[in-house]
Each structure stands twice: as C-alpha cells, then as structure tokens.
Amino acid sequence: MELYLDTANLEEIREIAAWGVLSGVTTNPTLVAKEYAGRGAKLTEEVLFAHLRAICEVAKGPVSAEVTALAAEAMVEEGLRLAAIHPHIVVKLPTTEEGLKACKRLSSQGVKVNMTLIFSANQALLAARAGAAYVSPFLGRVDDISWDGGELLREIVELIQVQNLPVRVIAASIRHPRHVTEAALLGADIATMPYAVFKQLLKHPLTDIGLRRFMEDWEKVKP
C-alpha cells in the first residue's frame, strides 16, 4: 500500500518526502483554505496554481487537486486547467451526478480523476464505470457517525477485485495509525493521511527507550 499525505502544506510534504516513503499527496478545498486563511490578500488562481505546482515538484508523485465548480461543464473546464499545471496532477471530483459526467469527459481525454466523498460501494462502482483512476472512500467520517469505515473499505476493495475494475482505492479521511494498518490489511492501494498521523506511524516509546539504552551502554565502552 502506498502512503500519501493529505495536506496542502509544503513544509509537511518536504519533511515526509525526505523520509523516502511518500508516494503522493491529496488536497481538498478545506486543506488549501487552511494554508491561505488569515493571510489578508485574496487567493488568486495564479497563486493557487503555483502552490499546486510546487507540491507536485516536492511530492514527485500524483497530487490530487479538487475542483470547486459544481456543474459538469464548469468542472471539466476547471479540471483541464488543473491538469495543465503539472503532469502529476490528478483531478479530484465529488461523487455527484455532475461529478460523474465530468469524470467521464475528463477521463476520456486522458485526464486522471480521483472521485472523492465516497461513502458506499455503489458510488465506487459508478465512479469506476465513469472512468475514474482512483476512488476515495472516507473511513474517518463514516466512523464519526458510528458506522464502520473499515467495512465500507472492505466492500469496495472486494467489489473492485471481483469485478476486475481498473481503479485504485485511496483510503481517505484517516484519523489514526490503526486506520492505516486496517487499510493495508484490507487491500487498499493507497492510504492518504494527515501529517500528524504520518508522524504517529513511526513513533513507538519502546523504540525511543531501546535506542537511549543502546547509546548509554555504548558510551561506557566506546573506543
């Protein structure tokens, strides 16, 4: 399973990319807004596109950039502009009627599409039929309403395997490291997670204690 960062923060992407384990990045309007909120000047398309280009260069892998248009025609126009930013851009579309229409048109033109806000196996099936390259089921948001995000992912992975559909599953809305283990065991192709969860994946108190003890013992005899 590949590991993606779910962020629009360049520093976070630089840091995790340096570990050598980062395969891509996903963004969404909320994450981009977080980067520009409170900066005073209004975010222009030029600034946004330069930011997305920089993310592509640091991530060195697929970068999902989400459209903000809601009608198919406008989604296609926006998607084509986003796709022209950098070869790594994957156009992210919401799983709605308009999103499906836009997905079909963009994917027929060779643009890679990630269908987002997936909360059922049938939505994933529709997205795959519309030519999506990726589907993003939201595990955490399902768990948030006391349902089972793991079960949603299990069904989608199985459906895609049984039907032999050419689409990759991105386990999204990851809240904690157990979600990552669960996604990997269930056969997700990718898990996209916030920076804090990426850091938690590595951290273990016994690793810190063990290393400290090795260093203390070594200090006593080192040449």
Ligand code: E4P
């Ligand atoms: C997916 O690509 C989304 O950006 C993301 O995973 C949403 O996660 P959230 O539920 O933590 O906002």
